[in-house]
Amino acid sequence: MPGDQNRAETAIAATLDKLAQADTGRRLWQKDASLWSDDPQVQATIRNRLGWLNVISDMQRSGVGEINALADAVRAEGYTDAVVLGMGGSSLCPDVCRATFGTVPGWLRLHVLDSTHPCAVRAVAEAVDVERTLFIVSSKSGTTGESNAFYHYFWNRVVEAGVASPGANFIAITDPGTALDEEATARGFRHVFRNPADIGGRYSALSFFGLVPMALLGMDVAGFLRRAAAMAQRGGPEVPVEDNPGAILGAQLATYAQEGRDKLTLVCAPEIATLGWWLEQLVAESLGKQGIGVIPIEGEILEMPETYGNDRVFVHIALANAESGEQEQPLRALDEAAHPVIRLELADPLDLGQEFFRWEVATAVAGHLLGVNPFDEPNVQESKDNTAALLESFQAKGALPVETPAVADSYLSLYGDCEEEAVLAALRSFLDRMEPGDYVALMAYLPQDEAVQGNVNTIRDLLRTVTRAATTVGYGPRFLHSTGQLHKGGPNTAVCLQLTADIADDLPIPGAPYSFGTFIQAQALGDMRSLQQHGRRVLRVHLGADNLQGLAALELALTEL
Numbered sequence: 016m017p018g019d020q021n022r023a024e025t026a027i028a029a030t031l032d033k034l035a036q037a038d039t040g041r042r043l044w045q046k047d048a049s050l051w052s053d054d055p056q057v058q059a060t061i062r063n064r065l066g067w068l069n070v071i072s073d074m075q076r077s078g079v080g081e082i083n084a085l086a087d088a089v090r091a092e093g094y095t096d097a098v099v100l101g102m103g104g105s106s107l108c109p110d111v112c113r114a115t116f117g118t119v120p121g122w123l124r125l126h127v128l129d130s131t132h133p134c135a136v137r138a139v140a141e142a143v144d145v146e147r148t149l150f151i152v153s154s155k156s157g158t159t160g161e162s163n164a165f166y167h168y169f170w171n172r173v174v175e176a177g178v179a180s181p182g183a184n185f186i187a188i189t190d191p192g193t194a195l196d197e198e199a200t201a202r203g204f205r206h207v208f209r210n211p212a213d214i215g216g217r218y219s220a221l222s223f224f225g226l227v228p229m230a231l232l233g234m235d236v237a238g239f240l241r242r243a244a245a246m247a248q249r250g251g252p253e254v255p256v257e258d259n260p261g262a263i264l265g266a267q268l269a270t271y272a273q274e275g276r277d278k279l280t281l282v283c284a285p286e287i288a289t290l291g292w293w294l295e296q297l298v299a300e301s302l303g304k305q306g307i308g309v310i311p312i313e314g315e316i317l318e319m320p321e322t323y324g325n326d327r328v329f330v331h332i333a334l335a336n337a338e339s340g341e342q343e344q345p346l347r348a349l350d351e352a353a354h355p356v357i358r359l360e361l362a363d364p365l366d367l368g369q370e371f372f373r374w375e376v377a378t379a380v381a382g383h384l385l386g387v388n389p390f391d392e393p394n395v396q397e398s399k400d401n402t403a404a405l406l407e408s409f410q411a412k413g414a415l416p417v418e419t420p421a422v423a424d425s426y427l428s429l430y431g432d433c434e435e436e437a438v439l440a441a442l443r444s445f446l447d448r449m450e451p452g453d454y455v456a457l458m459a460y461l462p463q464d465e466a467v468q469g470n471v472n473t474i475r476d477l478l479r480t481v482t483r484a485a486t487t488v489g490y491g492p493r494f495l496h497s498t499g500q501l502h503k504g505g506p507n508t509a510v511c512l513q514l515t516a517d518i519a520d521d522l523p524i525p526g527a528p529y530s531f532g533t534f535i536q537a538q539a540l541g542d543m544r545s546l547q548q549h550g551r552r553v554l555r556v557h558l559g560a561d562n563l564q565g566l567a568a569l570e571l572a573l574t575e576l
Contacts, residue, residue: 020355027267027270030270030384031257034256034384035256039262040252040262043068043376043379043380048062048065051382051389051390052388060390061388062213063212063213065390066212066214070214070221070222071240071372074221074222075240078222078223079226079240082227082236085205085206086122086227086231090122093147094123094148095124095144096123096124096143096149097148097228097232098128098148098149098169099129100153100165101127101128101153101159101224102129102159102162102493102496103129104155104215104219104296104496105154105216105224106127106128107129107292107497108220108224109127109224109225109228109229110127111289111290111292111293112125112228113125113127114289115286116233116234116364117232122231122232123149125232126139126143127228128165129493130491130492130493130535131164131534132461132462132463132518132531133521136168136531138464145176145178149185149231150169150170150185151188152189152195152204153188154188154189154193155210155215156189156190157190157196157198158193158195161492161534162195163195164527164534166185167526168525171525173185181202182199182204183203185204185205186206187204188207188208188210191212210222215390217296217297217301218297218390221240221243225371241368242367245369246261246369246370247372250373250376260373260376261373261374261375261376261377261379264359264373264374264377264380265378265379265380265383266384267328267357268378269380269384269385273385277308278310278485280312280329280330281295281311281330281332282331283332284332284337286334286364287361287364290332290370291311291314295311295498296496296497297375299505300395300498300499300500301382302382302505303500303501303502303505304394304500304504306506307386307387307506308504308505310501312327312486313487314488315479317345317346319345320354321352322483324451324452324484326451327485328357329346329349329354329357330357331356332359332370333359333361334361334364335362335363394499394503394504394545395495395496395499395500399495399541401541402534402540402541402542404541405541406533409528409529409533409537410528410529415537416540420557421433421434422436422437424568426564427565427569428557428559429442429554430555431543431554433554442554442572442573445512448510450508453484453509454487454508454510455478455484455486455510456486456509456510456511458511458512458513459490459514460513461514461516463490466563467562470563470567471488471566473570474570478512478573481573491539495538502546502551503549503551507550509551511553512554512556513539513542513554513556515536516559516560516565517559518530518532518536539555556569
């Protein structure tokens with residue numbers, strides 16, 4: 016056991032030496048795109064994605080004042096709520112902050128809408144008084160389909176409420192000159208935050224995309240940036256890589272992945288548990304391509320060592336002086352069993368600022384070591400294109416394609432490559448296709464309410480017990496902007512179980528020829544087609560008219576395997 020740990024430490028030291036010889040730290044800060052590609056065209060694209068390296072100082076210099084002015088104004092005018100209308104990099108950091116910090120008394124309650132499911136849209140609409148709510152239309156490209164649908168829906172709600180100047184209830188965060196920038200200006204939005212265009216969505220937490228929602232819920236934005244700046248200084252261009260926190264972490268992730276430990280199992284202190292949501296996107300979408308990938312495992316219940324194979328590396332992100340007994344015992348056992356455990360400690364939750372930057376550097380460094388470009392997302396567009404084609408077909412024919420299930424019973428209908436004549440046999444056959452090193456990816460196109468999440472988590476635990484493999488859970492379409500890239504572009508080790516259900520109470524999208532229900536159904540079908548085009552193992556389980564009844568039926572079936 017100690018020999019395995021010593022071997023890993025030696026390998027990581029060799030990786031750090033390799034980084035030092037390549038002068039990686041200095042070249043990163045010089046925005047040397049040759050770290051990731053020899054192709055001049057690709058290098059030009061990468062150089063336009065490295066603004067995250069200097070965004071902290073940019074925000075400190077001028078952004079904080081602009082942000083705080085907006086937050087103070089809407090607070091003074093009596094606004095009570097703010098709603099982020101975004102996807103992926105535009106929504107995950109605000110959602111982490113909402114869950115971690117709550118709301119400071121006297122500031123706005125923050126909501127994040129990043130699901131096209133009608134139940135999710137309706138839940139937000141019912142939770143706020145639209146006349147006293149600030150809607151944050153958040154999209155780097157300014158053309159994100161989901162964000163635009165949310166915007167049109169809530170603009171219509173504000174107009175219907177009789178607000179004389181509806182633009183006062185809206186702000187936009189986008190790149191300069193986008194269609195959203197133009198729309199916001201034409202419609203008299205209260206403010207447009209024009210983000211530096213050289214920052215990709217998942218690297219935008221320390222820019223306007225993350226900081227504006229933070230300010231609205233009452234966080235100390237300046238203090239948050241100071242924590243991030245301190246981490247940037249600890250890993251500055253003159254700092255040796257062996258002393259650079261981000262480079263060290265990147266070397267660990269890449270080295271373990273190259274040795275087959277590519278399941279990055281995130282164990283976050285309960286007070287910052289949702290940090291895993293943001294880390295999952297950053298790592299999966301950045302490193303999952305060209306048949307290579309680091310697979311982040313977020314939200315799994317921590318078990319004892321015998322539960323795990325030799326494909327795991329654990330990262331424990333703890334809070335100083337906080338109780339972590341439930342996590343510490345199994346982590347200690349994992350250590351003793353020679354499973355690698357990387358330990359990071361935060362002084363308090365505001366140190367999330369430092370972690371955002373540490374992990375951005377680590378991901379960039381890991382991409383360099385693994386030979387992938389961590390700043391593109393080539394397979395994300397495929398599902399979008401498939402969805403667009405299905406919606407065009409819907410407009411022409413008035414319906415999405417009708418599919419025939421491969422097998423069905425009273426509660427569940429299964430779609431995909433299966434020849435069995437019974438649901439239970441089909442599920443067993445599908446899971447029997449798993450091999451060592453595979454993982455189960457649960458893809459739930461369902462409302463992410465408490466009851467559904469409880470049932471989905473139970474199904475996740477059952478799948479882990481049945482397969483003894485790592486498991487992930489993603490809610491659609493949110494995960495399409497996150498782990499969706501990994502599923503299609505990473506190693507073919509994902510066994511994908513897609514969950515869908517009937518849309519019982521649909522909502523129209525103002526100005527669109529289709530509803531939110533049709534939109535999410537097209538997204539599920541489009542992603543399944545994309546997965547199949549890449550030769551992925553995918554099975555869709557349709558739960559019927561009752562989400563909970565269908566989930567209970569699936570739970571029962573899994574207990575019988």
